[in-house]
Amino acid sequence: MGFLPVCREDMQARGWDAPDFVLVTGDAYVDHPSFGTAVISRVLEAAGFRVAVLPQPDWRACAPFTAFGRPRLGFLVNAGNVDSMVAHYTAAKKRRSNDWYSAGGKAGKRPDRAVIVYCNRIREAYGDVPIIIGGIEASTRRFAHYDYWEDRVRRSILVDSGADLLSYGMGENALRRIAALLDRGVPVRKIQDIRGTVYFTKDKAHAPHYDWVCCGDYETLKTDKYACARAFAMQYRNTDAVTGKAVVEEYDNGLLVQNPPMPPLTRPELDAVYELPYERMWHPMYASEGGVPAIEEVRFSITHTRGCFGACNFCALAFHQGRAVTSRSIESVVREAELITRLPGFKGYIHDVGGPTANFRAPACEKQKTAGVCPNRKCLTPTPCKNLIADHSEYVELLARVRAVPGVKKVFIRSGIRFDYLLADKDHTFFDTLIEHHISGQLKVAPEHCSSSVLRCMGKPDIRVYDRFRELFFRKTKALGKEQYLVPYLMSSHPGSTLNDAIELAVYLRRNKLNPEQVQDFYPTPGTASTCMFHTGLDPFTMQPVYVPRSYEEKRRQRALLQSARPENYDIVRRALEQAGRTDLIGYGPECLIRPTKTPPRREKSAAPMASPRAKERVPGSAPRGGKATAPGRAKKGKKQQSQRTR
Numbered sequence: 001m002g003f004l005p006v007c008r009e010d011m012q013a014r015g016w017d018a019p020d021f022v023l024v025t026g027d028a029y030v031d032h033p034s035f036g037t038a039v040i041s042r043v044l045e046a047a048g049f050r051v052a053v054l055p056q057p058d059w060r061a062c063a064p065f066t067a068f069g070r071p072r073l074g075f076l077v078n079a080g081n082v083d084s085m086v087a088h089y090t091a092a093k094k095r096r097s098n099d100w101y102s103a104g105g106k107a108g109k110r111p112d113r114a115v116i117v118y119c120n121r122i123r124e125a126y127g128d129v130p131i132i133i134g135g136i137e138a139s140t141r142r143f144a145h146y147d148y149w150e151d152r153v154r155r156s157i158l159v160d161s162g163a164d165l166l167s168y169g170m171g172e173n174a175l176r177r178i179a180a181l182l183d184r185g186v187p188v189r190k191i192q193d194i195r196g197t198v199y200f201t202k203d204k205a206h207a208p209h210y211d212w213v214c215c216g217d218y219e220t221l222k223t224d225k226y227a228c229a230r231a232f233a234m235q236y237r238n239t240d241a242v243t244g245k246a247v248v249e250e251y252d253n254g255l256l257v258q259n260p261p262m263p264p265l266t267r268p269e270l271d272a273v274y275e276l277p278y279e280r281m282w283h284p285m286y287a288s289e290g291g292v293p294a295i296e297e298v299r300f301s302i303t304h305t306r307g308c309f310g311a312c313n314f315c316a317l318a319f320h321q322g323r324a325v326t327s328r329s330i331e332s333v334v335r336e337a338e339l340i341t342r343l344p345g346f347k348g349y350i351h352d353v354g355g356p357t358a359n360f361r362a363p364a365c366e367k368q369k370t371a372g373v374c375p376n377r378k379c380l381t382p383t384p385c386k387n388l389i390a391d392h393s394e395y396v397e398l399l400a401r402v403r404a405v406p407g408v409k410k411v412f413i414r415s416g417i418r419f420d421y422l423l424a425d426k427d428h429t430f431f432d433t434l435i436e437h438h439i440s441g442q443l444k445v446a447p448e449h450c451s452s453s454v455l456r457c458m459g460k461p462d463i464r465v466y467d468r469f470r471e472l473f474f475r476k477t478k479a480l481g482k483e484q485y486l487v488p489y490l491m492s493s494h495p496g497s498t499l500n501d502a503i504e505l506a507v508y509l510r511r512n513k514l515n516p517e518q519v520q521d522f523y524p525t526p527g528t529a530s531t532c533m534f535h536t537g538l539d540p541f542t543m544q545p546v547y548v549p550r551s552y553e554e555k556r557r558q559r560a561l562l563q564s565a566r567p568e569n570y571d572i573v574r575r576a577l578e579q580a581g582r583t584d585l586i587g588y589g590p591e592c593l594i595r596p597t598k599t600p601p602r603r604e605k606s607a608a609p610m611a612s613p614r615a616k617e618r619v620p621g622s623a624p625r626g627g628k629a630t631a632p633g634r635a636k637k638g639k640k641q642q643s644q645r646t647r
Contacts, residue, residue: 003053004041004045004051004052004053006029007051009067011068013295017383018071019072020051020071020073020181020222022051022053022068023040023075023078024054024076025055025058025078026101026118027055027101027284028102028491029053029055029282029283030054030099030292031279031281031283032298033276033278033303034303035294036134036136036325037053038278039276040134040172042273042276042278043175047184048275050072053122054261059114063120064608070126073182074130074188075131076132077132078115078133078135078138079110079136081135081137083136083526084110084114084115084135085113088588091522091609093365095107101292101294101510102292103291104291104293105293115135115137117268120161122131122417131163132167133158134168134171136316138431139319140525141158143156143215143235143258144228145527146524146535147526148525152222153222158199159200160257164199164266165178165197165500166199166322168404169321169322170318172195173263173265173266174197194259195241196261200251200255200257203208203254204255210246212248213234213246215234216230216231218250221249225273228535228539229536229539232529235258235399236540239319240261240372240373241324241372241627242373242375244261258270264326265326266326267326267329270306270326270328270332271328274303275334275335275336284361298351298352300351301350301354302400302402303328303354303355304361306326306607307323307356308360309363309368309380310360313458313529314530317356318329319527323373324368325360327362330397330398333398333401333402337350337354338405339403341406343407346407348408348409349410349411350411351412351414351440352414357415358413358416359392359417359430361616362394364387364389366389376541380421381460381461382462382488384420384421384424390421391431392427393427399437399438412438412439413438413443414444416445416489417624419445420465422434423465423468423469426645428476435477439484443473444489448491448494450504469518471615488514489520490505490516491519492521492559493558495537497550499576500556500580502557502561503561503576506562506564510591510593515563515565516563519559519563521559521564528646529541533546555592560576570594573594
């Protein structure tokens with residue numbers, strides 16, 4: 001069917017006088033189901049609506065927003081696959097030099113706070129035209145929220161943007177219903193009862209259409225950290241489609257109302273979304289700039305699941321996709337695999353069959369299907385719930401079916417897996433299958449830390465669970481005669497992490513002969529419990545105080561401790577150890593982090609090559625990889641996507 005119109009000439013070639021919707025996005029236009037713009041535009045197209053795409057318009061004037069004329073029904077606006085501030089700035093608030101969601105990877109093609117800026121320009125051009133905002137930036141900023149870059153609590157993005165409606169979460173069904181009502185002539189301001197949407201009313205006596213709770217008023221939330229933490233907990237507990245109530249937030253000039261979440265797509269609905277006629281590539285207009293780098297990570301990958309009941313506190317998935325897991329049918333995934341084998345450039349390797357968490361395919365327990373997720377209990381931490389059903393049998397069957405597709409040489413799993421859920425499954429068939437068939441040389445896992453107190457703040461399992469997993473992983477890998485690695489993700493300076501906790505992690509890495517090339521500094525992004533902790537100094541679920549490393553010097557020391565073997569970190573690590581009274585770790589013992597005096601670096605003969613983005617563990621006793629080429633499906637150096645951490 002071809003790409004959707006991106007200019008007036010494309011629209012006229014289709015015989016349209018005007019589109020029904022113009023979708024404005026902060027990303028370059030990539031028509032692939034891993035990109036929200038592609039999904040929403042194709043869903044509306046399948047429902048009979050005319051959709052034009054306006055990617056990365058010049059926001060410095062309103063003229064570019066008139067490229068298609070006034071749309072018949074309205075504008076849809078998103079910042080892209082990543083919050084625009086995360087796309088532009090590092091955790092240290094330094095400007096990024098590239099943007100993998102832009103042509104040629106070039107930065108600067110979208111504004112900061114893209115949703116707000118785009119909406120302002122549309123209002124300048126067309127006044128009262130309906131505007132509906134969505135995507136990760138709108139979804140995670142839908143309430144008053146702490147903004148790390150300004151170090152203050154900002155208003156809801158719906159209020160700041162002046163849009164009419166906000167679609168949060170996975171918006172296919174919400175957008176279909178909004179479009180149908182607008183098509184029937186219903187004024188956008190009258191659309192107030194659709195699940196999965198947020199609206200603003202100036203009527204302070206307004207009664208929402210659903211049972212509701214009030215999370216507070218903005219004037220209090222922006223200054224009272226206790227109220228802010230309590231509000232976040234209330235919002236979090238109402239993110240489930242079964243149990244969630246409407247949530248109201250008060251402003252001086254009206255009320256912000258979040259309707260309860262839209263139920264997740266059913267399996268047939270999810271199949272239908274992923275089988276729409278995507279071009280599965282960037283638009284040809286980007287050819288002269290070398291295309292859009294972000295497609296390289298996903299072009300030959302398959303998403304089989306949505307939602308995540310892992311509920312890590314630094315993750316925005318609970319606010320965006322929700323904790324209820326749904327998945328596609330095996331038949332639908334196989335059909336996509338067959339389609340991929342016919343794509344130009346396919347060399348026989350399916351790079352991923354995954355999702356937010358690759359090894360989740362169903363709700364965590366039978367209760368969730370009718371009663372929803374537990375508002376005050378996590379499924380996996382601090383220990384797995386007694387009602388948890390850990391079953392990988394359908395995933396094993398799916399993977400076997402994809403491996404059997406003609407033209408497929410190898411199927412990898414590159415999405416993160418939950419190793420605690422894997423261990424909870426008494427049947428090790430998936431574990432064995434994973435090691436034998438589905439690792440492209442290295443497997444990403446996320447212990448994140450080793451300190452029990454920090455892991456509790458993260459919502460992660462105890463480090464002993466990871467140790468058990470890695471022991472079994474290496475044992476099984478060695479038994480198969482394979483040379484495979486673990487890539488453990490590690491995070492410094494998370495709320496709850498003291499200098500002593502960072503030292504504990506440094507000793508753990510030393511003991512296990514791990515030398516991370518990179519460490520992920522905690523990044524306070526909107527919509528996460530960890531960001532709430534960072535701002536308030538409180539755990540929003542217990543309201544207990546949480547230590548927060550804030551100063552540049554302390555963050556620098558925690559980070560350096562995790563890379564204590566680097567000569568350039570010697571002085572920082574020494575000062576950190578002296579400050580903490582841990583000079584016992586300065587010496588020649590097996591767990592000492594640094595020598596008593598600074599010495600030139602010496603290459604250790606047994607050191608494994610550190611080709612991974614963080615630390616890489618190899619099978620004990622196996623030979624290092626040396627100069628072998630990158631395994632099929634592995635991201636090339638320098639091509640790693642920017643991503644809002646949502647493991």
